[in-house]
Amino acid sequence: xxxxxxxxxxxxxxxxxxxxxxxxxxxxxxxxxxxxxxxxxxxxxxxxxxxxxxxxxxxxxxxxxxxxxxxxxxxxxxxxxxxxxxxxxxxxxxxxxxxxxxxxxxxxxxxxxxxxxxxxxxxxxxxxxxxxxxxxxxxxxxxxxxxxxxxxxxxxxxxxxxxxxxxxxxxxxxxxxxxxxxxxxxxxxxxxxxxxxxxxxxxxxxxxxxxxxxxxxxxxxxxxxxxxxxxxxxxxxxxxxxxxxxxxxxxxxxxxxxxxxxxxxxxxxxxxxxxxxxxxxxxxxxxxxxxxxxxxxxxxxxxxxxx
Numbered sequence: 075x076x077x078x079x080x081x082x083x084x085x086x087x088x089x090x091x092x093x094x095x096x097x098x099x100x101x102x103x104x105x106x107x108x109x110x111x112x113x114x115x116x117x118x119x120x121x122x123x124x125x126x127x128x129x130x131x132x133x134x135x136x137x138x139x140x141x142x143x144x145x146x147x148x149x150x151x152x153x154x155x156x157x158x159x160x161x162x163x164x165x166x167x168x169x170x171x172x173x174x175x176x177x178x179x180x181x182x183x184x185x186x187x188x189x190x191x192x193x194x195x196x197x198x199x200x201x202x203x204x205x206x207x208x209x210x211x212x213x214x215x216x217x218x219x220x221x222x223x224x225x226x227x228x229x230x231x232x233x234x235x236x237x238x239x240x241x242x243x244x245x246x247x248x249x250x251x252x253x254x255x256x257x258x259x260x261x262x263x264x265x266x267x268x269x270x271x272x273x274x275x276x277x278x279x280x281x282x283x284x285x286x287x288x289x290x291x292x293x294x295x296x297x298x299x300x301x302x303x304x305x306x307x308x309x310x311x312x313x314x315x316x317x318x319x320x321x322x323x324x325x326x327x328x329x330x331x332x333x334x335x336x337x338x339x340x341x342x343x344x345x346x347x348x349x350x351x352x353x354x355x356x357x358x359x360x361x362x363x364x365x366x367x368x369x370x371x372x373x374x375x376x377x378x379x380x381x
Contacts, residue, residue: 110322139365140165142244143372144192144258146225146236151378159225159236161192163244164202165364172204172217180206184218191245193237197221238263238373246364254361256369261298262288264373266351272332279332281379285351287326298355302328306344307378314348351375 144161170183181204190197202220206213225236239262246254266285272278283302301321305314320328335347354372361367 109320109324109328112319112321113317139168140367141370142256142258142367143370144242144260145372145374146238146260146263147374147376149376149378152380157236161197161223161225161242163187163190163197163221163246167218172215174206174208180204180215181217184220186219186249187221187246188248188250189246190221191243192223193242195223197223236263242371254364256359256361256367258369258371259355260371261353261355261373264288264300264351264353264375266349266375266377268349268377268379270379274332274335277332279335281330281335281347283328283330283349283351285326285375288353297357298353301352301354303350303352304330305348305350307346307348308343316350345380347379349377349379351377 140163142163144159146159147157149156149158165185165187166182167185168182171179172181172183173179184202186199198221199219200222202217203214204217206215237260239260241257241259244256244258246256264285266283269282269284271280271282285300288300299321300323301319303316304318304320305316307314352372352374354370357369359367359369
């Protein structure tokens, strides 16, 4: 569900929860002319667990034969920032869907493609495990393998040589010896900040979100977007749930009201609000070796706020 607001100061989102009761309005204080708000996951008990805190990907189950992603990730918790990077290549066999019940598909089996290199580094082959819920119980299932690389050893705040705003060559070599070389462009690093004023007790809490502009840089190919995902940590499950996606901003500043916290995230389950700032580039391609490929490169800054 997507709602676009224009030229008003107080914005109300009516979350269409699957409930017998009418949903309460969620108030957002917006000092821009326009913003788009999408409800990502109004149900904490939805089937597939996204794990978007580590990869930043909250898209639906991919329909492409191959999905390649590279992410530079920062996590700020209690004013301390942790840096890491991650690359992943997954080759889906869309002829082999995986169901947990009739008409309840959770994904596709994957293929062991061969070898993948991100730049000069050969990716590790690891199990591709999908976590999901069935009858309120968290389970997992092995769908095949994925090719991954971690940039943790080289992604340091003092000498940040993660390839932001640069091209990364990705080389694929199938088990039959066929090779392909593709290039993915990484966005400029996103740098975000959050200021909290007022208090929940006095009903005047405001959360101001700001992030550094990217200088209007454009990728050579692909579609570049910026968005903020608002999520909550389920205290009883240690699980991060994406709730809303905010996008199509007119500026790099956005303000959330006290009622946003009270009406959405203070149900007793959430211990932290997590704001995920995303700057990403998406593109699709098709090759004889890989078939349909979806590329995703992103700069991610997660900021955790205790509520």
